[in-house]
Amino acid sequence: MEQKHHTKVAFVTGATSGLGLAIARSLAGAGYAVYGGGRRPAPAEMPSDVTYVQTDVTSDVSVRKSIDYVLSVAGRVDLLVCAAGSGISGAIEDVPIEEATSQLDVNFFGVVRVVQALLPSMRRQRGGRIIVIGSIAGKTGMPFQAYYSASKFALEGFVESLRYEVSAFNIEACIVEPGDFRTGFTGARKKIIPEASAYREKFESVIAVQEHDETHGADPVIAARRIVQLADARHLPARITVGPLFERFAVWVRRVIPDKWFEAFYRIYYRL
Numbered sequence: 001m002e003q004k005h006h007t008k009v010a011f012v013t014g015a016t017s018g019l020g021l022a023i024a025r026s027l028a029g030a031g032y033a034v035y036g037g038g039r040r041p042a043p044a045e046m047p048s049d050v051t052y053v054q055t056d057v058t059s060d061v062s063v064r065k066s067i068d069y070v071l072s073v074a075g076r077v078d079l080l081v082c083a084a085g086s087g088i089s090g091a092i093e094d095v096p097i098e099e100a101t102s103q104l105d106v107n108f109f110g111v112v113r114v115v116q117a118l119l120p121s122m123r124r125q126r127g128g129r130i131i132v133i134g135s136i137a138g139k140t141g142m143p144f145q146a147y148y149s150a151s152k153f154a155l156e157g158f159v160e161s162l163r164y165e166v167s168a169f170n171i172e173a174c175i176v177e178p179g180d181f182r183t184g185f186t187g188a189r190k191k192i193i194p195e196a197s198a199y200r201e202k203f204e205s206v207i208a209v210q211e212h213d214e215t216h217g218a219d220p221v222i223a224a225r226r227i228v229q230l231a232d233a234r235h236l237p238a239r240i241t242v243g244p245l246f247e248r249f250a251v252w253v254r255r256v257i258p259d260k261w262f263e264a265f266y267r268i269y270y271r272l
């Protein structure tokens with residue numbers, strides 16, 4: 001396929017739904033040549049100016065194939081947005097280690113695979129931008145979402161380290177920490193709660209609060225617009241938080257107040 005008049009090329013993972021789809025659409029609208037990945041076939045909502053590339057971020061082969069394809073067609077990738085992700089919930093004690101491992105494989109190693117596959121070409125072209133979608137749950141541990149939180153905390157450290165390593169090649173990286181957005185995430189979440197779980201009652205009430213917040217969350221278009229601004233900014237900051245004001249405020253509060261006060265706030269909020 002011919003590269004059109006666009007100057008910058010973006011590859012977006014998780015572009016078949018939710019935030020990734022909105023980001024792909026906004027980037028295309030802003031003039032980027034956009035390639036969007038996901039496992040399911042391209043959804044009807046994917047704009048025709050986004051080129052779908054089937055990608056499973058848990059597969060080395062699939063990621064390699066997708067990046068090779070995009071590089072062969074477009075010649076370069078200027079912007080990588082890692083939005084692929086999923087969630088599991090359950091008490092720490094109840095979640096089988098295979099499920100916990102799989103959560104890290106999608107949300108953390110899924111980002112690692114794509115970044116590793118793309119860095120050589122970004123280094124060669126001496127420039128590029130990497131935006132990783134983290135979460136507010138990567139700033140503050142969420143009850144009954146320990147493995148999801150752990151995967152997003154891991155991304156915080158990963159992106160900080162990445163920034164030091166790649167700046168000499170004119171490559172910048174940023175982690176975007178969304179609060180609650182209305183996407184397919186809630187419906188796709190896997191709930192692990194055995195019949196006889198000692199945590200069942202608390203799990204159900206906490207998850208109900210979390211799901212209510214998600215389904216009443218912000219429009220993904222808001223995050224997408226912010227990411228386009230970021231992509232075109234002079235420099236990428238290490239991190240930004242996007243989402244409802246109250247949640248952005250909570251992340252700031254988390255930073256400045258003692259742990260035990262924040263914990264007390266969460267205990268009240270989630271009725272723990």
Ligand SMILES: NC(=O)c1ccc[n+]([C@@H]2O[C@H](COP(=O)([O-])OP(=O)(O)OC[C@H]3O[C@@H](n4cnc5c(N)ncnc54)[C@H](OP(=O)(O)O)[C@@H]3O)[C@@H](O)[C@H]2O)c1
Pocket residue numbers: 013014015016017018019020037038039040041055056057058083084085086106110133134135136177178179180181182183184185186188214217
């Ligand atoms: N929605 C929120 O409130 C919220 C808040 C904080 C952070 N986030 C983060 O935002 C990101 C996007 O989530 P979303 O809210 O937009 O949820 P979503 O609507 O469920 O979209 C998730 C996307 O990730 C893709 N994906 C999942 N597993 C994949 C895999 N193994 N390989 C490739 N793609 C995969 C899905 O595509 P396929 O199913 O086609 O593979 C889909 O495109 C995630 O990292 C999530 O943790 C969301």
